Structure formats: C-alpha cells, structure tokens
Amino acid sequence: MKKRHLHGLAMFTFTCVSITVFSSCQLLEPYQKKEQSTAIKADTDTTKKDSSKLISYEKLVKDARIDSGVFQVIEKEGNYYFDIPFRLMDKDFLLIQKVSSVPLAINEAGVNKGMNFENKVIRFGLYKNKKEVWVSEINPQVQVNKDAAIKQSVLDNYTPSFIESFKVEGFGKDSSSVIIKINKVFDGTEKSFMDVFSSLGLGTSPKTALSSIEAIKSFENNIMVRSVLSTKVTEGNASIPITLKVTNNIYALPEEPMKARFADPRIGYFTTPMWYFSDKQQEVDKRNLVTRWRLEPKEEDKQRYLAGELVEPKKPIVFYIDPATPLQWRKEIIAGVHDWQVAFEAAGFKNAIFAKEMMQDSLLDVDNANVSSIVYAASSQANAMGPSVVDPRSGEILEADVIWWHNVMTILNSWMRIQTGIVDTTVQGNTFSEEKMAHAIRFVSSHEIGHTLGLMHNMGSSSSFPVDSLRSPSFTSKMGGTATSIMDYARFNYVAQPEDGVKAITPVIGLYDKYAIAWAYRWNDKATPWEELPALRQEIEKHQHDPHYWYGEQQDGKNVVDPRSQSEDLGDNAMKAGRYGIKNLKRIMPNIIKWTTQPGDDYERAGRLYMGVIGQWYTYADHVINNIGGIYLENPVLGDHKDAYAPVPKAKQQEALDYVKEQVFAFPDWLFDKQMMTKSFPMKESPVGLFEYAPYNLKREFQYSLLYSLVKDERLLRMTEMEQLFGKDKAWSAEDFLVAVRKDIFAKTMRKESLDLETRMLQQNYVDVLLVSTNKTMEKLTTKKLDMVDAFLHVAQPDFCANHNHGSHKAGLRNVHVTGMSRTSDMLMQKRMELMAIYELLGQSAGNGDLATKAHYQDLRLRIGNTLELKK
Incomplete structure (x- = not known):
C-alpha cells in the first residue's frame, strides 16, 4: 500500500467544522451538540467519588471578586475562574480577538487599536467523567438534512477539533455549573485561544514573565478578557521589545441563527461560505451567504412592513464615536453614518442606523463585542478601514469597528488639491479650513460604514457616467458627485473644468448603494433562503440592463482585466477623462510654489x-493603458442576453x-x-x-x-x-x-x-x-x-481600506487566467x-x-x- 501524504492542509478550512442540520422549513440545532450533552449527563455519579479533590464553591468565592453575566467570572489572588452553567456546554461561542493598544514599532507598520486579527467558533464540553472541560474549535461550514441517510457520514467526516483542556476545579453554588481556571489561555502561557504574534506576522511567542491578564468583564451574552502580552522581535542585528494589549470576547452566538441570504455575484457583498448536503443531491450545494446585520420589523409592524410602509427595525444599527476623536471631526463622521438612512429606507426601514458620541466616563467599552464603534487611531498611517465580526453560521454581522487613522487627512489633502484644486480655491493651501476637511471626512466615513454593512468595493460604478456629464452642474447635482456608488474609488471630480461651475465634486451614496442595501436587507416572511431566491433574482433583473446599477468587481491594480472597474478613475472613457484631468494638472504646475510656501519656507x-x-499624470496613463487588451467582464445568467466576456472595442x-x-x-x-x-x-x-x-x-x-x-x-x-x-x-x-x-x-x-x-x-x-x-x-x-x-x-494611489476580513471569507479579486x-x-x-x-x-x-x-x-x-x- 502506498504511503499517502497529507498536503495542502492550510488550504482546507473545513478540516474542523460543526454540523448543523436543516429541514425544508427551518434550520435546527446541530446533532453533534445533542449527542455530547447526553453523554455529559450520564457521568454525574462519578463526580462524588472525587469531590475531595475539588475546591469548595463557598471557599472559592470568599473574599473573591465576582462578575456575573453569560457565566460567572471569579477573580481571586491573581487567578481567574469561569463558572460555566451546564446549559451552556456544547453551545456556540465566537472567540473575537482584537488589538487594544500597541507600541510605536508596530503602530508604524499599520497595526492599531481596534483591529480584529482572528476569530473562531468554540464550544466548551465536559469530558473524562466530568473531570475536564475540553474546548473544540468549529468551522460551521457544513449543514446536512436532518432526515438524510448521508447525515452520519457528514458527522463522521466533518468533526470539530479540540484545542484546549481545563481541569475541573469545582462545581457551582447549586451544582448546575462547572468551574475552571482559565489563566493559561489568556496570560501568554498557551497559544490555543490566541496566537497574536503569529497572526500579526511576527512569528514569536509571548514572554510569560512579562505577560498577564489585565481585566475580565462579564456581560449578558459575552465575556471580555483583556491581556498584556510581551515578546521580543529580532530584525537584522536589533532586538525590539513588543508589548501589546489584546482583548478577547467570548461571545454567545444567537440560539437561533439569522436566516441566511444567498449571495449573487451581480451585487457586491462580502460573503461567508456554506455547504449543504442531502440525499437527493447529485452534487454538494455550495453557497455563499451575504454578510449583513439582522434587521427585522417588530412583530406588531410586520404586516405594515409587508404592505410597503416604512417601519423602525426591532434593533437598529448603532455606532459609537471613540471619545479620542478630535471634536471638530465628530459631527461629520456621525453625518457619514446617518447618510445611509436613505439607503435603508429603500429596504423598508426608517431610523435604521445611528451614530452617537461616547462620553469619556461612559460605561461602554469599545473593546466589548456588543459595541460597534468608530475607533480613532493616533498613527502616522494614512488610511481607514471598516471590518465586521460575522456569525459564520448565517452571515449575520454581530458588530463592526471602523478604524480611523489620524493621518488619513494627509491623503484627503493631497487628493483634493491635485484633483480639484483648480475648480475649488478653498483646497489650494497646505491646510484646509476645518469645515472643508470635515466635509471630506464625511465621505470617508460613509465609505467605511458601507463596508461595515457588508458592501464590497464597486469599482465599476463610475464607468456609468459619461465623462462630459461630469462637467455638468445639473447632472452632478442630480446624480450625486462622481459615481453611482460611494463604494467605488471615485475620489473627487478631476474632470470638471474651472469654467464649468460644478459644485458636487465629492462622492456620495448613490443609486447602486440604495439598490444594494434594499436587495440584501429587505425582510420577507419566507421560511428558507431557497424560497426567497426567485424574488431576489427578479429585483436584479429589473435593473440588469441599466449601467447605473452595474457591479464591477475589484481587480488587481497591477493586472487590470476590465478597464471599466479601475481604482481612482472617472467616467466611461479614460482617454477623455485623462485629457480633462491633464488640463487641470497643467494649471496646477505654475502654482505649486505659490500654494505650498510662505516667505521664509523651504521648498519641501x-x-x-x-x-x-x-503621480496623478501616471494614474491617468495607467487607466488608459488598461483599455488595451482589456476584456469586459460580466456575471451573466440564462435569459439576460449578456456575454461573460467581450473585448474592449x-x-x-x-x-x-x-x-x-x-x-x-x-x-x-x-x-x-x-x-x-x-x-x-x-x-x-x-x-x-x-x-x-x-x-x-x-x-x-x-x-x-x-x-x-x-x-x-x-x-x-x-x-x-x-x-x-x-x-x-x-x-x-x-x-x-x-x-x-x-x-x-x-x-x-x-x-x-x-x-x-x-x-x-x-x-x-x-x-x-x-x-x-x-x-x-x-x-x-x-x-x-x-x-x-x-x-x-x-x-x-494608496491601497485604501483594503484589509477587510469579513467572517470566514476574504474577498478575492476578479481575474482571468491567461498565463x-x-x-x-x-x-x-x-x-x-x-x-x-x-x-x-x-x-x-x-x-x-x-x-x-x-x-x-x-x-x-x-x-x-x-x-x-x-x-x-
């Protein structure tokens, strides 16, 4: 018998997954959970034999600090204990891991407070005659019909993997819970729960003598653990000490997952993968689930909603502004969030999304996974990003954090001066008025919030506007700025000429954004995601031949295939747009010294x-070249009379x-x-x-x-x-x-x-x-x-807001293999x-x-x- 090699394991994310069963009507609890729970209850008698080795609950809690929530946290003499109810054994928890503070050395590498570096679904279970709690890691990517013969094969072939074990230290006050000491997984001793230094590419381990648990808080559905972890990184001949604060949230996932919605490649949403098994199949039903918030009408409003009335959602989306955010930017950052209200109205919801200021003395904590926030990072990095934390069982966005780097204003300054400085005299100096910069910040806020709602970049939206229309005050005012989507990289209107009188030169939420939000968020009373597919497809078919609603996938900037979906471009003809842009660049050149220097200044x-x-001149040339050998890419379906591929004329x-x-x-x-x-x-x-x-x-x-x-x-x-x-x-x-x-x-x-x-x-x-x-x-x-x-x-041409890891799926780039x-x-x-x-x-x-x-x-x-x- 030939020896088999296990190769490519890193590619297969399904090697340790949970099993969820579904029927034709609803999704049910995983069978794996029920089987384990039954096994646990069978060993209760064995506990009494070893009771002398266990800690008395009364003795443990004496002089201890107790924090109650999803389960009790007991802190005593530097040790931390979880008091986990039996009813929560084998339930799904999402372990969410975020950076809370960083030193200069990695701040400058783009790692900052609020960044989510790894998530995993875990379960606690009792094993070895209730003497140990084992933790398994789950990838809930596989579901199986509950009555299918194939169910047992699925259970056998997609099993969870164990990542940690804890000795049972004792039992709770009424013997309905089990107590474990959890220091080792959060104080740097073990890397089973978190391996932050490897996740960030540093490849080192924590120094346990300089690592510890700083605090643990328990909430109704979440345990928040903040750790201090130290290491040393060798770079060349130098050793650099690194200390991070990391926050882990052990978040109890909803008992009833949100009803999934199947993605469609003609609308750009981040997705999470799911495979469905059943006996009647001749191939596995592989789907991508849209990542979106759970917006539902209140029970008493459902009929009004279905009748077409605007109603308030049962639970709106709320973002809190980091109190570290400079005062002069808060109003427009909040406005950038509220700009999405109009899109949610297209989905049938009013007052669906808000942003609020968080006071310095607020009891809210931006590291709490129940709090969505806009985190302000003091850093020289010039960027912003809007990732989300997703329930991989359903695609539900549980919380999101926009990371706002302080130096993003340098990019805005550069873009506005170079692209619109000739048509807008207020953006010619080294420093803009607070009002002008705040207005630009609002655009970035809206763009990043779009990502937190699940939207991917739509790099093709700008191609639906005729170039000369971008010189029209009436057109730009009516259509809103530079593209049909704020999720494009259609920055500022470099096509408009000084004599045109165009005022709407900044991207805003457009037709595509409203359409995409309506498609993903409109609630219906269908029981399963399969049943709602016909209606969802009809919504796309209504607009399938209108270029204003076209979704153009993001591509590798060094290998653009479809020139309609480029970063930083405007209009339907790169040659015409580039020539208009060059006219404005020619006007800027004689003014560079005037715009940048005062008496006594140097010329830096x-x-x-x-x-x-x-660089802007180069960008125009790059846009043009990508038309040569370009291929127009579509995602056609039978009946829409479109071709998947066509050469640029x-x-x-x-x-x-x-x-x-x-x-x-x-x-x-x-x-x-x-x-x-x-x-x-x-x-x-x-x-x-x-x-x-x-x-x-x-x-x-x-x-x-x-x-x-x-x-x-x-x-x-x-x-x-x-x-x-x-x-x-x-x-x-x-x-x-x-x-x-x-x-x-x-x-x-x-x-x-x-x-x-x-x-x-x-x-x-x-x-x-x-x-x-x-x-x-x-x-x-x-x-x-x-x-x-x-x-x-x-x-x-910065790779702006590029690092999005939504759920278990990282967005890929559209490409055509020809090499x-x-x-x-x-x-x-x-x-x-x-x-x-x-x-x-x-x-x-x-x-x-x-x-x-x-x-x-x-x-x-x-x-x-x-x-x-x-x-x-």
Whole structure:
C-alpha cells in the first residue's frame, strides 16, 4: 500500500467544522451538540467519588471578586475562574480577538487599536467523567438534512477539533455549573485561544514573565478578557521589545441563527461560505451567504412592513464615536453614518442606523463585542478601514469597528488639491479650513460604514457616467458627485473644468448603494433562503440592463482585466477623462510654489506636491493603458442576453494607444518645468528619509514602468484570446498592436533623423521591456527596477481600506487566467518577431544621424544580438 501524504492542509478550512442540520422549513440545532450533552449527563455519579479533590464553591468565592453575566467570572489572588452553567456546554461561542493598544514599532507598520486579527467558533464540553472541560474549535461550514441517510457520514467526516483542556476545579453554588481556571489561555502561557504574534506576522511567542491578564468583564451574552502580552522581535542585528494589549470576547452566538441570504455575484457583498448536503443531491450545494446585520420589523409592524410602509427595525444599527476623536471631526463622521438612512429606507426601514458620541466616563467599552464603534487611531498611517465580526453560521454581522487613522487627512489633502484644486480655491493651501476637511471626512466615513454593512468595493460604478456629464452642474447635482456608488474609488471630480461651475465634486451614496442595501436587507416572511431566491433574482433583473446599477468587481491594480472597474478613475472613457484631468494638472504646475510656501519656507512641501502631480499624470496613463487588451467582464445568467466576456472595442483600444503616444512616448514638457525644478525636484518619503528624484531619471523609470505594462505578457495573451474568440474585426490582435507601437517609437529612425535624448530613452526602454520576456534573468532585474515605481504608486494611489476580513471569507479579486504555458504561446513569438524587426531596422539605419544616434543604434543592436544570441 502506498504511503499517502497529507498536503495542502492550510488550504482546507473545513478540516474542523460543526454540523448543523436543516429541514425544508427551518434550520435546527446541530446533532453533534445533542449527542455530547447526553453523554455529559450520564457521568454525574462519578463526580462524588472525587469531590475531595475539588475546591469548595463557598471557599472559592470568599473574599473573591465576582462578575456575573453569560457565566460567572471569579477573580481571586491573581487567578481567574469561569463558572460555566451546564446549559451552556456544547453551545456556540465566537472567540473575537482584537488589538487594544500597541507600541510605536508596530503602530508604524499599520497595526492599531481596534483591529480584529482572528476569530473562531468554540464550544466548551465536559469530558473524562466530568473531570475536564475540553474546548473544540468549529468551522460551521457544513449543514446536512436532518432526515438524510448521508447525515452520519457528514458527522463522521466533518468533526470539530479540540484545542484546549481545563481541569475541573469545582462545581457551582447549586451544582448546575462547572468551574475552571482559565489563566493559561489568556496570560501568554498557551497559544490555543490566541496566537497574536503569529497572526500579526511576527512569528514569536509571548514572554510569560512579562505577560498577564489585565481585566475580565462579564456581560449578558459575552465575556471580555483583556491581556498584556510581551515578546521580543529580532530584525537584522536589533532586538525590539513588543508589548501589546489584546482583548478577547467570548461571545454567545444567537440560539437561533439569522436566516441566511444567498449571495449573487451581480451585487457586491462580502460573503461567508456554506455547504449543504442531502440525499437527493447529485452534487454538494455550495453557497455563499451575504454578510449583513439582522434587521427585522417588530412583530406588531410586520404586516405594515409587508404592505410597503416604512417601519423602525426591532434593533437598529448603532455606532459609537471613540471619545479620542478630535471634536471638530465628530459631527461629520456621525453625518457619514446617518447618510445611509436613505439607503435603508429603500429596504423598508426608517431610523435604521445611528451614530452617537461616547462620553469619556461612559460605561461602554469599545473593546466589548456588543459595541460597534468608530475607533480613532493616533498613527502616522494614512488610511481607514471598516471590518465586521460575522456569525459564520448565517452571515449575520454581530458588530463592526471602523478604524480611523489620524493621518488619513494627509491623503484627503493631497487628493483634493491635485484633483480639484483648480475648480475649488478653498483646497489650494497646505491646510484646509476645518469645515472643508470635515466635509471630506464625511465621505470617508460613509465609505467605511458601507463596508461595515457588508458592501464590497464597486469599482465599476463610475464607468456609468459619461465623462462630459461630469462637467455638468445639473447632472452632478442630480446624480450625486462622481459615481453611482460611494463604494467605488471615485475620489473627487478631476474632470470638471474651472469654467464649468460644478459644485458636487465629492462622492456620495448613490443609486447602486440604495439598490444594494434594499436587495440584501429587505425582510420577507419566507421560511428558507431557497424560497426567497426567485424574488431576489427578479429585483436584479429589473435593473440588469441599466449601467447605473452595474457591479464591477475589484481587480488587481497591477493586472487590470476590465478597464471599466479601475481604482481612482472617472467616467466611461479614460482617454477623455485623462485629457480633462491633464488640463487641470497643467494649471496646477505654475502654482505649486505659490500654494505650498510662505516667505521664509523651504521648498519641501512644493517637492511633495510636485511628486503628487506626477503621480496623478501616471494614474491617468495607467487607466488608459488598461483599455488595451482589456476584456469586459460580466456575471451573466440564462435569459439576460449578456456575454461573460467581450473585448474592449478595437477602436477604443486604438484610441487608447493614441493617448499613450502623446503622453508617454513623448514625455510632456509641462510636467518637467525647468523653473520648478530649479527650486525643487519631486520629493517622496522613503524608509530612509526624504528622497529627491532627479528629473531625467524619474522620466526614464516612469516611462519604463508604463511601457512594461503596455506590452506585458498578460495583456498580449488576453489580446490573443480575444482574437481567437471574436476575430480581428472586433478584437485588436497582439501582432497588429505591436507593429503600431514599433512604427511610432521608431518613426524618427525610419525617417533617418538624428535622435534627441528623449527619443533615445524611449527606444532604449522599449527594447529592454521586450528583451525581458526572452530572458528570465533580466525579468528578475526588471522586477527590481520597478520597485521604486511601485513604492511611489503606493503613495500616489494608496491601497485604501483594503484589509477587510469579513467572517470566514476574504474577498478575492476578479481575474482571468491567461498565463499558463506562456513560454510556448504566440505572445513570446510575437515579441521576438518585434525584436528581430527592430534589429534589422537598426542595421539598416546604422549610418544615419549624428554621432550619438549612431552609437545608440549600435548599442541597441548589441543588446538585442547578445540577448537573442544572434550570430554576427
């Protein structure tokens, strides 16, 4: 018998799961729970035999601090005990783990108060004749029909795994509970409940001598444990001490899980996975459950609700503002939460969502899993995020925390100055008025709250607006800002021109947001998620051909497939939008020093703003290039008359190349103004301090990066795929595209002209990016070359609010795989063919032009010949 290898265990999250059973009418309690409970009750007599070894309840509680809640917490002489009722054995608890305080060393790495680093479903159970309490970890991803023959097989093949055991120290006052000492799992001794340093990527263990339990509080449905954990991290030759405060919540999950709602890929929600087994299947029914809050009408209002009246929910969504939040921002952060009221009204609920200030002396605790909050983090990080804690059995959002980094205002300042400083004179200075900054903060607040409601980014919503409509005061006022969804990265209206008079330049909650909230949150009286599917699909079908309601999935910014769903773009035509944006950038350039300096100031701020302008120019070019070789992606269903894939129209791809010719092949002089550069080079922060970038070098690196993207393997492979499917009439072939690029880059060579420095740089960069595909050693060097550009773009185009882990499912990025066996593809042949055509052209042109031009041709010819190992 061959030995079997257990491989890829990290990929299989279902290796330890609970078993929940369902019928055609309702979801029932897990059979696993009932079987264990029966086994526990059978051993009561054995306890009496060992009673001499147990602690007397009366003795234990004497002079102890007792906190009552979901179960009693007893604190005595530095020891902590849980007094767990038998009725809570084998019940589902969610162990929620959050960071409560951090030192400088990891604050600057983006780890801050309020961040949720790991959750797990656990159960307490009595074992070994009631002498021990064992804790199992559950992944409730599998459900089975209660009457199915397959039920026993499911029970046997998807069992929980035990992670910890506790000795029974004694029994409760009326013998209806069991007492265990829990220090070891919260004071750093054991990592079974939490392994924070590994979860944060530090890979170390707590030093028990410098770790302890700080406090434990018991609430009606939750136990909150705050720990101090210390370790030491070695980085290079230095050892850095790290002490964190971590809060664990042991949260009693609802006895009756919320009715699940099945996700639809045509609406963007975070999801949690579920597999359903039954005898009648011929394949497992795999579903994704929408993550959403449990909004239900009160019992007395249900008929009014179903009749179409607006009613208040039984339990509204409430966020509390961290008292550490500066006073001047609180009003607009709260307004950003309340902006979602209109969306919930579309779902039939009024007064569904609120935000309230939390007073300094409030008994509420932002670390309590019953409290949803907007946590203000003192940090130099410039970001914000809105993750949620989800019941993985149903997709119910139990609580959420927006993490608001203090320095997010630096991003808002940069975006607004560069994108709208020409049309809004109030955002030209180094510091904005509090009113103006607060207004921008409101937009970020609304966006992050959208994530806490379960919404993913809708990067395609901005593509539904015609570019020229963004210059219309009436259109932008009516439609609201820059896109149909505030969940897009459609920042501020860089298309509007000074003469347009557009005032609505900031994103707001739009048509898609109201539609998506209505779809996920509208309550119905259907018994199961299967029964409500027809009505949910009909809601989507009502809008399936209206681009204002289209959901465009987020993509990898370095490998955009569908150009309609890009980050930071506006409108339905990137070329037109980019040209309008450039008009405004040209107006900014002569004003950089005026906007950033006062008498006696140095030019550092000018250099930073200058780099921001260059970054915005790069962003426009990047948006345009992604139209070339682009594929329009849909999620069609039978009957909607849509195709899953379609090439970007050939004419639009050619229009994109025209833009690249004018903006990238011929580097714009206005962007490298000599008067500006005599005062300051472009500047950017780096890990070793402020960096000043010499202009010609910056041009070369940025042009190289864009050319590398222009002819990257994935783009050409997609063009080949589309040509095969749709033919040359509809799809631009990679061969024709490369010929068009060569003819323009080498136009002066073909005309036998002498080449200036800029043209030589262009040809050198282009030859090099073609050579990369034929030499893997060079590919590694190219990756290093692009590191600087990538680091810069991370500042110019930050991966804003990207770290969302909702429930047990991390949102993926939409992609189309085309790179398999690329070494044997036509793409590689076409690049080599281009190199050979350039090689021959250089040979024919060797005697043309001035001395520098001749040397340049000789150099390029040698590079190609050596790389392709051509015979001389």
